[in-house]
Amino acid sequence: MGSCENQEFECKKQKPLLIEGPIIVGAGPSGLAVAACLKNNGVPSVILERNDCLASLWQQRAYDRLKLHLPKQFCELPLFGFPENFPKYPTKHQFISYVESYANHFSIKPIFNQVVEKAEFFQSIGLWRVKTQDFEYFSRWLIVATGENAEPMRPEIAGIEKFDGTVVHTSRYKSGSDFGNQRVLVVGCGNSGMEVSLDLCRHNASPYMVVRNTVHVLPREVFGFSTFGIAMALLKWVPLRLVDKFLLLAANFTLGNTDRLGLKRPKTGPIELKNATGKTPVLDVGALSQIRSGKIKVMNGVREITKSGAKFIDGQEKEFDSIILATGYKSNVPVWLKGSDFFTEDGLPKTPFPNSWKGEKGLYTVGFTRRGLLGTASDSLKIARDIADQWRTIKDTKNICNSQIALQM
Template sequence: MANFTKEEIDVVVVGAGPSGIAVAACLNNLGINNVVLEKQDCCAYLWKKKTYDRLHLHLSKDFCSLPYMSHKTSSPKYMPKKEFIRYLDEYVDHFNIKPKFKTCVEAAFYNNQEKKWNVKSRNLTSGEIELYVSDFLILATGENNLGYIPKMVGIENFEGKIIHSSDYRSGEKYKDKKVLVVGSGNSGMEIAFDLSNYESHASIVVRSPIHVLTREMVYMAMLLLKYLPIYLVDTVIAIYAKFMFGNLAELGIPQPEEGPFSVKISKGRSPVIDVGAINKIKLGQIKVLPGISYIKEHTLVFDNGNEHQFDAIIFATGYKNIATKWLKDYSSIFLEDGTLINWKGENGLYCAGFSKRGIAGISMDAIAIVDDIKTIRGDKI
């Protein structure tokens, strides 16, 4: 029988990615007692072990810092993965954040009699059961939690390689292979570009309308949005993008009727930041294909009736929120599918990093959550 420990604490934070450490830093800054529980063996596990090699921040570092710690002036404007990970590690050290690693939360519920959160976790090293009793519970597991591969007709019959983008590192092992990328967001487009650079025969499925911009277009828009209404910024950037890329619909890449930043607000979809994929599509080095009808052993049949053979399929189809599996009553913050309703739930329950606003959104979430906790606690601080 596993050993059992119990600890009372002010705040439990679940997750030690950027969201979790941002919240912990804000709590530590006010001297609020907290514990950060992390299933993996390090902070920022996804950044360190589940991202592809050529990844860079798509936004300028000016919009990608966590609370109370800006990036160094010597850091590149668009930070590569290694540089950003170094920043996160320095952030953890600076704010004296000490997560409990290899600790998996198995259940959490609000005890109405005690007026406390009960969070049950398991130490994955010792097997020990740990119960935390707290006034506040903050879910900081974020949007990028569990890789999602959609159900498709015949997918179980495919005899080639199938992976999620979180397991992709580089195109080196796919040289001379026919590889299909499913998903035309930032990860999908960048992976297709990377595959092509390694001389694979890359194709990408583009099903839904998307906006394609450059990093500098987004940077300019972020500055303009401080002074101009969103519809005007959308108009200026859309004209700029059409001048830069031409009519992308002719390449099989339709665009939404709404402007790029209106779409971001209304639907939570970020524009695709082009890193070179569009030029390769124009040169025929990356093929654009429509939606998939069904999958056979070695080939895929597409919505236009065409059939193509592939050695591998890489799904850049996003992630699933799995907090709903262990949180007993999540109705005040999530829908059944894990979609965020509110950043603040009932009885001291909060969400950080689910707002689809990137690192800047994580910072805003962390500050708002801890300010709210400070207000509720009053003179306890």
């Protein structure tokens, strides 16, 4: 078997490759972050990426007007910050350039177009085997970095196959310019649903946003300060429930009563709900004002899609030209990771944060904390330290063995 450290090699199909360091599955921000932290600790790694680029979710599946919802200091990857000239909330293209600069800075070269078909631990040899369409890779360590948002979530909606117009998931939505002057049904009211609806308004479309459940809407900033930043600062000194009360008071003061707009709040506070379920509060960037003006219309749940529109659970029926599914993403880990009970059926670690980063037999996860890039940075540093300790032990053992052999010759 031969070692393999980057994509600049050629091998015969299905040739087994023994990787000296960890195998990382996924070349998004999580995979790059853990690779950089490993390199900083003197440990090489190999990243396998199914697409042909870094951060494919951002490059191929993000809409044009997307910006970071949090200030850049909360979204930095470990060991390498954003450029100082970047705005407080970097754009999609600025974030992509940052990710590419990050990879260049640490000389990280993923192996692209490698779809992991199966990964499993072989007890007899103490190694993980990761099989792609081209090769079989073996390593002591496997790092799952595909994240919580690997595949679009497409809910079953009665009658949607009958609809004559365009149906598109937000993963394929780029701009409202494609929907100018159309009546558009937006299914979902999270950050994506709100921003897509706002984008549609700015291109003279008429969005109807479906709100199926309760939702927390918070101001992105309070008196010029990041709401998230204030919450993080308070959590160091104040109990979580008091911080939630502060956030709701600030929201009511700046945004008013969202219940009157058809956006009913959950009984559980925004941070407590996020920690328990992963459901992120919406940070308003202008959609609420369009809802108040009537340009974005809030609708109850869909009962059935018809040939020309939709019937709603409150009895209304309306015609639409297009439907946009702002229904989020899901993990794909159960599809390819076999023989491990570390993940749930939904593809998330069973062990809650902050201990979700490490499994058994050399299995690690990064990007599954439900805490965004802050969680990614934290887990990457932990994983790198843990593997580096093992790496040094293995190296020391090899050096001792080599020295003993040399003395006997």
